[in-house]
Amino acid sequence: MDARLVSQLEEKIMIAQKCSEFIYDSDCIYIDSGSTTYQLAKYIKHKKKLTVVTNSIPVVNELINSDVELIIIGGKVRHSEKSVMAYEYIFNFNELNISKAFICASGITMEKGISDFSLEEAITRKKIIDLSKEVYIAADNTKFGKDVTVNIASLDKIDSIITDENIDNSWIQRFKKTKTNLIIAKY
Numbered sequence: 619m620d621a622r623l624v625s626q627l628e629e630k631i632m633i634a635q636k637c638s639e640f641i642y643d644s645d646c647i648y649i650d651s652g653s654t655t656y657q658l659a660k661y662i663k664h665k666k667k668l669t670v671v672t673n674s675i676p677v678v679n680e681l682i683n684s685d686v687e688l689i690i691i692g693g694k695v696r697h698s699e700k701s702v703m704a705y706e707y708i709f710n711f712n713e714l715n716i717s718k719a720f721i722c723a724s725g726i727t728m729e730k731g732i733s734d735f736s737l738e739e740a741i742t743r744k745k746i747i748d749l750s751k752e753v754y755i756a757a758d759n760t761k762f763g764k765d766v767t768v769n770i771a772s773l774d775k776i777d778s779i780i781t782d783e784n785i786d787n788s789w790i791q792r793f794k795k796t797k798t799n800l801i802i803a804k805y
Contacts, residue, residue: 628805629758629782634658636780636803637720637756643667645717648746649677651701651739652722654756662686671714673702673742689714696738703738711745719750723757725764726779728792731772732757733765740768752777759785773798 634657641647643666649655651674659680662668669687672678678690691711694703721743723732732755734740747753753776762785778799785802793800 626758626760626782629784629803630654630657632782632803632805633756633758633780635661636801637754638662640718640752640754640778641665641668645669646671646715648672648714648716648719648721648750649674650719650721650743650746650756651675651677651699652756654758655720655722656680658720658756671716675700675702691742696736699736699739701739703742711749714749716746716750718752718754719746720754720756721747721770723755723761723770725766726755726757726762727765728773728796730765730769731774732770732776733768734770735767737768740770743770747771747775755779758782762786762789 630653633654637658638661641662646669649658649670649672656674656676659677663684663686670681671689673691678688681688691702696703724735725733755776757779759782773796776798778801780801780803783802783804790800
């Protein structure tokens with residue numbers, strides 16, 4: 619996680635800034651554990667009556683001294699990712715009213731949708747995607763064309779993917795044929 623926090627940093631900051639444009643006062647949002655979504659926490663501290671549900675310890679640390687209401691989902695700490703692995707029998711996800719979820723992905727393909735390397739992270743992401751009214755994937759251009767270990771969700775479950783302007787133009791054309799919005803964060 620520490621290495622990923624600085625990899626593609628400029629792109630992640632641009633994606634995070636673009637994501638923040640979709641967050642309004644009084645929203646209840648989910649911020650996933652990931653290096654791109656961590657950057658998002660820096661841009662939402664000024665929101666009024668915002669509630670953030672997260673499994674990310676770095677996101678909690680970033681927002682702990684703000685007025686943002688924080689809910690951290692319970693479970694086992696995954697040290698390498700600085701995240702909490704939640705299990706249905708420990709944390710009652712169904713009580714959450716999440717208006718928007720901001721999720722990370724390690725892979726994005728047209729055929730399989732979004733995927734990740736960690737089964738434990740995938741379980742939490744799948745549950746949050748099912749509960750959320752709107753789902754945003756925050757992913758830099760290097761994630762496209764990769765289908766990694768665990769499938770999380772098909773594109774029909776994703777409202778928008780926010781990426782950087784270094785994405786290959788062929789992906790922009792392919793997404794025009796889907797219901798998933800591809801949003802490009804500009805420098």
